[in-house]
Amino acid sequence: MDIAKIRADFPLLAERVNGHPVVYLDNAATTQKPRSVLAAVDGYYEHTNANVHRAIHTLGERATAAYEASRARVARFIHAPSAESVVFVRNASEALNLVAYAWGSRLKAGDEIVLTPMEHHSNLVPWQLLSKRSGAVLRFIPLRDDGTLDMERAPIGVRTKVVSVTHASNVLGTLTPAAELARRAHAVGAVFVLDAAQSVPHMPVDVRALDCDFLAFSGHKVYGPMGIGVLYGRRALLEEMDPFLGGGEMILEVHLDRATWNDVPWKFEAGTPDVGGAVGLAAALDYLDGLGIEAVAAHERELTEAALNMLDEIPGVTVYGPRGERGALVSFTVEGIHPHDLSQVLDQEGVAVRAGHHCCQPLMRQLGVVATARASFACYNTLEEVEALGAAVRKAQGFFSSVPR
Amino acid sequence: MSMGLEDLYREVIMDHYRSPHHRGRVDGATGDVEMLNPTCGDEVRVSFRVEGGRIADVAFDGRGCSISMASASMMTDAVVGKTVEEARGLIAAFRELMQGGAPSEELGDLVALQGVAKFPVRIKCATLPWTTLEKGLTGDMDGEGRPRMG
Ligand SMILES: Cc1ncc(COP(=O)(O)O)c(C=O)c1O
Numbered sequence: 001m002d003i004a005k006i007r008a009d010f011p012l013l014a015e016r017v018n019g020h021p022v023v024y025l026d027n028a029a030t031t032q033k034p035r036s037v038l039a040a041v042d043g044y045y046e047h048t049n050a051n052v053h054r055a056i057h058t059l060g061e062r063a064t065a066a067y068e069a070s071r072a073r074v075a076r077f078i079h080a081p082s083a084e085s086v087v088f089v090r091n092a093s094e095a096l097n098l099v100a101y102a103w104g105s106r107l108k109a110g111d112e113i114v115l116t117p118m119e120h121h122s123n124l125v126p127w128q129l130l131s132k133r134s135g136a137v138l139r140f141i142p143l144r145d146d147g148t149l150d151m152e153r154a155p156i157g158v159r160t161k162v163v164s165v166t167h168a169s170n171v172l173g174t175l176t177p178a179a180e181l182a183r184r185a186h187a188v189g190a191v192f193v194l195d196a197a198q199s200v201p202h203m204p205v206d207v208r209a210l211d212c213d214f215l216a217f218s219g220h221k222v223y224g225p226m227g228i229g230v231l232y233g234r235r236a237l238l239e240e241m242d243p244f245l246g247g248g249e250m251i252l253e254v255h256l257d258r259a260t261w262n263d264v265p266w267k268f269e270a271g272t273p274d275v276g277g278a279v280g281l282a283a284a285l286d287y288l289d290g291l292g293i294e295a296v297a298a299h300e301r302e303l304t305e306a307a308l309n310m311l312d313e314i315p316g317v318t319v320y321g322p323r324g325e326r327g328a329l330v331s332f333t334v335e336g337i338h339p340h341d342l343s344q345v346l347d348q349e350g351v352a353v354r355a356g357h358h359c360c361q362p363l364m365r366q367l368g369v370v371a372t373a374r375a376s377f378a379c380y381n382t383l384e385e386v387e388a389l390g391a392a393v394r395k396a397q398g399f400f401s402s403v404p405r
Numbered sequence: 406m407s408m409g410l411e412d413l414y415r416e417v418i419m420d421h422y423r424s425p426h427h428r429g430r431v432d433g434a435t436g437d438v439e440m441l442n443p444t445c446g447d448e449v450r451v452s453f454r455v456e457g458g459r460i461a462d463v464a465f466d467g468r469g470c471s472i473s474m475a476s477a478s479m480m481t482d483a484v485v486g487k488t489v490e491e492a493r494g495l496i497a498a499f500r501e502l503m504q505g506g507a508p509s510e511e512l513g514d515l516v517a518l519q520g521v522a523k524f525p526v527r528i529k530c531a532t533l534p535w536t537t538l539e540k541g542l543t544g545d546m547d548g549e550g551r552p553r554m555g
Contacts, residue, residue, distance in 0.1 A: 340445055340470035340530065341414075348410050357446040370446045370468045399410060400419075 001295050007380045009034040009287075020350025023385045028170050028198060028329050028376035029354055030220045033284070040283035041225060044276045052275055053249060053266070067275045070282035071265075077285045078215065079206040080232050087231040087238070087265040088273055092197040093122040095216030095231035096164070098268060099193055100126035102241045103214070104162070109135025112159040114190070116141045116149060116176070117366055118169045121359040123195045123216075127164065136161065143366065147172040147321040156184045164193035168202065171358045171372065172321035173304070173329050175199075182211040191237065197221055201288075201378070202328045203297050207232050219277060223378075224284035228277030231268070238264040245270040288379075296379045300328035303377045303386055310390045316397065320367060329376035331358075334393060337400050339371040345396035346373075351389055412520035413527070414471065417479075422471040427464045427481035436541035439467075442533050447473050451481075451537045459488050465534060472518075472527050477534035479515055489542055496539050503528045 007013050012032040015022045024032060044066060050059035052067045072083040080086055089095045104127075107113070113127050117140050131138050139155040147169070156163060163185040165176050178194055185192040191213040199205055201222040207215050214237070219228040233241075243250055243261055247270035252260040261267045288296065307330045311317045316335035334342055343355035354374045357364045364370060375389055430437070430452050437452040447469030454462045463485050465477040480499075484492045491511075498509045499518075508516040521531045 338470035340447075340472070340527070344413065344524070344527070345410060356444065361446060364446060370448065399414070 001291060001299055003382055010380055011035060013380060017350040018348050023351040023388045025375040025389060026352045026354045027378035031223050031378050033223055034287050036287050037223060037280045037283045041276045041280040044279040051272055063275055066279050070278035073282035073285055074230055078232055079208050084264055085232055085235050087233060087268045088278055089229045089231050090227055091218040091229035092195060092216045095229055096123050096195060097126045098231055098244045099214050100130045102244045104130040105242055107134040107136040107161055110159060111136040111161040112139050114139045114141060114156055114160050114163040116165050117143050118172060118360060118363045119166055120170055123164055123166060147174045149176055154184065156188060158188055160188050160190040162191050162193060166195040167199035168327035170198045171331050171360050171363055173327035174322055175325055175327060178210045198327055202300055204293050213237055219281040222284055223287055224281035225277045227274050228281045235264065243267050247271045291379055299379060300377045303381055304328050304330060306383055306386045307375060310386060314393055320372060329374055331372040331374045333369060333372050334397065337396055339373040342373050342396050345399055346392045349392040349395060351392045413524055415517040415520065417514060417517040418471060418475040421475035421478040425474060425478040429464045429466060431462045431464045438537050438541040440533060440537040442529055447530065447533060449473060449477055449534045449537050451534060451541055453541060455489060460484050460492055470530050472521060472530040473533050476518060476531040480534050483515055492542060496535050499535050503532055
């Protein structure tokens with residue numbers, strides 16, 4: 001991959017921050033957008049915009065065609081068997097809420113929901129809400145000290161109705177054994193939900209190979225616009241589920257006292273959707289396919305390895321998560337420097353990392369920290385930027401030890 | 406324009422961060438409140454004993470960044486011995502300072518935290534202990550000095 005050429009595709013990377021070229025290492029929070037995505041969104045609003053599915057006029061037809069073509073594009077990217085198994089939502093959080101609400105309505109007291117302690121709050125709180133509504137119990141697959149799942153102690157059994165886990169941890173970088181989890185879930189008749197927010201941007205994801213029943217991800221983490229996300233669902237499950245939100249577009253026939261539902265997936269898309277966002281997401285997936293997801297993964301692996309090796313060499317730095325196969329991010333703490341303070345000093349050097357609990361408070365508790373710093377990579381990051389991170393960390397150490405007492 | 410780190414991490418602040426004053430819990434507390442900064446997970450617990458309308462003793466505990474911990478330490482120095490009314494006045498003056506207002510005289514050393522106002526994301530760090538104290542003074546208590554809710 002020609003990284004210089006890739007970087008030129010991303011206008012934001014030319015920004016300067018505090019007098020330095022920006023070193024954007026907060027890609028797990030959201031990625032920057034290539035020009036082709038920005039142009040696709042602009043182009044949609046300049047030439048196509050109209051409301052979808054309702055108008056007989058030409059623009060309405062064009063907008064509908066653009067929206068549905070984007071759906072098909074997403075389906076192709078994740079190897080979904082049909083476009084109808086792709087529901088457009090706002091983000092991964094909404095996708096997971098949709099499943100917990102609309103599929104979850106069948107759960108009763110005593111049923112069990114299996115999660116992990118490293119779930120993003122988005123894949124925890126919706127299930128807590130469901131547990132409150134239904135009396136179903138939350139169970140957790142224990143985490144080993146190295147940040148991997150202890151599958152031998154996975155509480156998947158006859159009461160399990162759903163297993164919902166992250167594909168790649170946004171804190172530890174742990175990759176979970178999705179296919180094995182799917183097998184274990186299906187063996188007891190449970191459905192398998194995969195939070196792919198941190199995997200779809202970084203590795204090939206094939207819903208059929210993984211055999212997942214539902215899969216969620218956000219467009220904005222995969223070079224697409226903010227405000228568009230995806231829920232993939234097995235067609236038969238989507239068919240038998242009740243709607244999530246009520247309103248226009250999701251209905252077939254409405255009487256004053258009742259209504260019937262539109263077909264899948266539109267049944268789950270109440271109101272005017274983010275058509276420009278869907279078009280932008282399709283352009284983002286085109287972009288990523290153009291680079292080749294395998295090539296991107298290899299590049300990010302190199303960056304992650306380099307970051308791990310570099311941080312290992314800085315005294316006082318603790319790195320979290322497994323070694324070897326892992327996601328494209330590194331969480332760490334620096335002795336004597338709170339992650340906020342670290343991030344502040346790094347920002348002064350133009351280096352953007354995330355500091356905080358990363359929406360994983362239970363995991364922070366298990367790690368025994370209030371927060372960590374996290375550097376996360378994307379296709380456009382370079383080894384020089386990894387070095388800039390290291391230099392900034394050392395500078396922070398210098399700054400905090402040299403402030404006179 | 407870029408703000409220098411020195412504007413934020415003043416010497417006094419680092420001193421309080423490294424060697425905090427009034428760290429721990431107050432005996433016979435009449436107020437004891439813990440608060441969390443949900444965006445970063447920082448925790449601050451402030452306990453105090455009011456006698457005859459005066460803050461006879463105050464202490465803080467918690468885990469957080471240099472700004473929140475130093476702010477807590479400096480706050481305890483500032484409010485100990487003050488009447489509850491005076492403490493409320495200080496809380497208001499400190500808030501004002503964090504919103505970019507001019508420092509009022511009563512703030513004393515706390516003026517060192519003025520630079521925080523230039524770093525919007527850090528303002529919450531600095532104000533967390535103050536909000537915690539305020540909540541305690543407002544008497545959100547169950548009668549035994551414990552907060553009614555978290
Ligand atoms: C693993 C994981 N799941 C879910 C989400 C939620 O994504 P969004 O905020 O776009 O809904 C995130 C985002 O940080 C994430 O990292």
